[in-house]
Amino acid sequence: MTDRRGRISFQGVPGAYSHQACAEAFPDFEDLPCNTFEGAIAAVKEGRADLAMLPVENSTYGRVADIHQLLPESGLYIVGEHFLRVHINLLALPGTQLADVRTAMSHTVLLGQCRGFLQEHKLSRRVAADTAGAAQAVAEKRDPAVAALASELAAKIYGLEVLARHIEDHANNTTRFLVMSPKPAEAPRGDVLTTFVFRVRNIPAALYKAMGGFATNGVNMTKLESYMVNGHFTATQFYADIEGHPEDPPVQRALEELAFFTDHLQIIGVYPAHPFRHEQRNGH
Incomplete structure (x- = not known):
């Protein structure tokens, strides 16, 4: 047995940006490279890794394909996030x-x-x-x-040698990663995010009504994306991030109202907000 603190899986080979995210967020952990996102998830489910580092979106190119569909079915929970400034070098x-x-x-x-x-x-x-x-x-x-x-x-x-540093076109090129665990985090109340997926009921203006609860209760939704389920145009699932804890009274009321207009609601993570969010709000 080793005396390691933990092992974290990622998709890619050593030196990938996902590897860099692991090194920044968990410098004492052992890294486990995997060929695919599914492989990185499986490593955690099978006990070969304690956590997985998965990219979910990039500030330049938007969301990472397939991740939104993999997360709800993974059996894992989001326990943290990490923002990586993507510097490209020759x-x-x-x-x-x-x-x-x-x-x-x-x-x-x-x-x-x-x-x-x-x-x-x-x-x-x-x-x-x-x-x-x-x-x-x-x-x-x-x-x-x-x-x-x-x-x-x-x-x-x-x-290799670095011939030219930071040659990316966009100075703010950043990738957001999610840290996945087999057990949910016991996130403290306060500056936390809640991530969930849902499907609205087949009634007129269901999505509009479902979102109304967040507006009326003053809950900030930082992300809302839709994607097809199993390739069917008639089955749409939504992925959302909100600020706050499910036990906060405003969030609790908003989720109760959301449940009334949905036929599926699954919370996949309650976790601390990364300091990068404060930097963005303060204009840094």
Whole structure:
């Protein structure tokens, strides 16, 4: 047996931005890379990891595909959130000069977030399955004309040099992650978030009426998204984040009113709000 404090799973290979989020939020935990989001969830359900770090949305590209559908069926609970400032760097073999590079390799999302830099330096684009995998490929292929767009953590892991730092087009590029656990958190009352999913009943203006309870009770809803259930156009589920604890009287009243207009309501997390939210409110 080891004396580790815990193990946290994530989707991707070592050096991925999800790995960086794990290192920032849980520096004493052992990291467990997984091939898929389902694999990261399964690692927790099977006891191979204590927590999972899953990206849910990005400030530039919106929500992460499939996550909203996976969370309600995962059997896990949200116990925290983490906001990662996504800095993109150009990584190359040691001794390489920027003028030697002809091609930048990375996930298609990162290639799209560095258009200005790539055009300025006339670099062609090569799509890779993920960011850290691109860094690993650059290290293995030993071609100085090919560089990777990835994190500085990936540079350290694969022995690459950073030729250019923070080359992303948008200075506020941030990804929000959810920390998942097999047991719900005992979140203190106060500055907390409650996340839930629901389906409205088949009656006129059901969604409008369901949302009314949050407005009349002064409960701030920070996120509301819809998605199809099992690919059916007639079955829509909603994912929502609100500020407050379910035991707070205003939240309690709002959820009671919501339940009247829904045929399914599932709370999947009550957890502390990340300090990043305060920074955003204060304009930092």
